[in-house]
Amino acid sequence: MHARTHTRPTHTRTNMAASVSPLRSSFRICSPLTAHYQRCRAKLRTHRRNESQSRPLYHSVRRHAAVVISGTELARQIHREIQRDVEELVAHGNMRPHLGVILVGDDPASHTYVKNKTRAATILGISSDTVVRPSSVSQEELLELIDKMNRDWRVSGLLVQLPLPDHINERAVCNAIAPEKDVDGFHIVNIGKLCLDQRSMVPATPAAVWEMIKRAGIETVGKNVLVAGRSKNVGMPIAMLLHTDRNHERPGGDATVTIAHRCTPRDQLKELTVLADIIIAAAGVPGLITADMVKEGAAVIDVGINRILDRNTGKVRLIGDVDYEGVKEKAAFITPVPGGVGPMTVAMLMKNTVTAARNALMH
Template sequence: MTTILDGKASAKAWRAETKTRVAQLATERQIVPTLAVVLVGEDPASQIYVRNKIKMAKQVGIKSINKTLPTTATQEEVLAIVAELNHDPEVDGILVQLPLPEQINEEAVLLAVDPKKDVDGFHPMNLGKLWGGQPELVPATAAGIMRLLADYHIQVEGKNVLIIGRSLIVGRPLAGLFLAADATVTIAHSHTKNTLELARQADIVVAAIGQANFVTADFIKPGAVVIDVGTNRIDGHLVGDVEYATVSQKAGFITPVPGGVGPMTIAALLSQTTDLAEKR
């Protein structure tokens, strides 16, 4: 019998914890955690993400500052906004919504964010701490996945983990978190020759490749844990990187799309913003 990892339910419980912590900060220290979001351009997906983040932040009592710039914004204008937020003592976390328009150097902007306010965990200093085995601020999707596994009491220590995808947003930081939790980690990507063989040996398979229905039942050994990070649209429907209908018959645990990893990402972001406010 396959267990569905319900990200909506886990995220709801996590947000309730965060709401309690936020209320305590207000009562005991008169601090309101504040998240600043920088949005450049009019990418529809980015606008939806930002709206959702701001809505969820409000629900748990976190204050949001939304800095929106036009698609034509220069790098200097974006860097000036980041510098302003870095120096604002009331701002706990800064999130630069990616992707940025092509005229802006993404790396330079992420590097400009104060590492102590880097709630997305993309600054090289925070990525370095993660790979040094001392994770503090980590990319929210990776943090959300680890929390979801913990909520379902899925043991990670000593397990063989295959992560399909090596992005800085999911694959690489997630590998660092699994290593810190004493798992044995393999990362597969577009140049990997034997992804199918590797997947068949894995206790936990994470699909984060951005290719609809890439992982089929052939990839999965019976009883494995399958985490689907993919969000792909086919004929107006949201589907993951895992062929859910067949894989769910074989896996021991599986995340649905939607309703799996997505809600955990925002819950992680709110929790880390509150962590930063507690350190203020």
């Protein structure tokens, strides 16, 4: 038997796994080194325990259904924050934030959305008023109304409920709203600032998605994100928020983002989704994302709002772009529809209104 010479290994915290693991598999136990061997085994156990504890939450819940991110509950948290901000403004002798809303036509969905927004404003201590115009209103008349409300110092934030009748140019209307009062974040100046990572009014739905991801503790840095939908008001801003630098003026998510859209072939979409750590479904297509398209442990945020006829009840009900029942068995996090992004969108709109009121005090 040949004599072996042993040199005392040098241990460093950063190289623990590399220096310890070989000892377990090939080290010959010799009585003078028994104590050293036991210490190595103990360090190996500690290292593995710490490694398992540092894994993301979705690994620890993998044997169970997904964690459901309740937009209703998160919205309540933000409501409390907004109420404190509003009362602080008023306590210092400032005017109560005021939201001005312009509603054109008699579309039932638009009337419901406006009602939800103004009701939330009232609950949070934000005053509001809604100006209704018939669907026959001319673009010139609408622009004059917007200009009047822009110049009204009592109006903190202003929005025009979309969609508008076909004879009205929505882009012209959005750009007519003063950027500092544009609580929807649709003005070209606010869109440009968003793309340049500058502080601006972020559109409410993208802001809601980003806030839900952050408050749920979902890691984005270096993660693969698939955004299904490229609309200028939702899909594109979400992609901008998630891929930009977290150290910039308007911090982003530092993720690797891919955008899919209606021209993306179904098989190619699946190739992208199965690689995604986070899937944002914002295409307005019921059942677009199914369980076989989602990898184990992914986070799935459903932005879609689709009205379908329930064959069992004969009533219209809301569903998202995600097959909720199937996907929740594979995903680590998922948002429901209704009760997910919707309530958060209204909450972020109210937050933008308070921000506009604060900004007005500095000018």
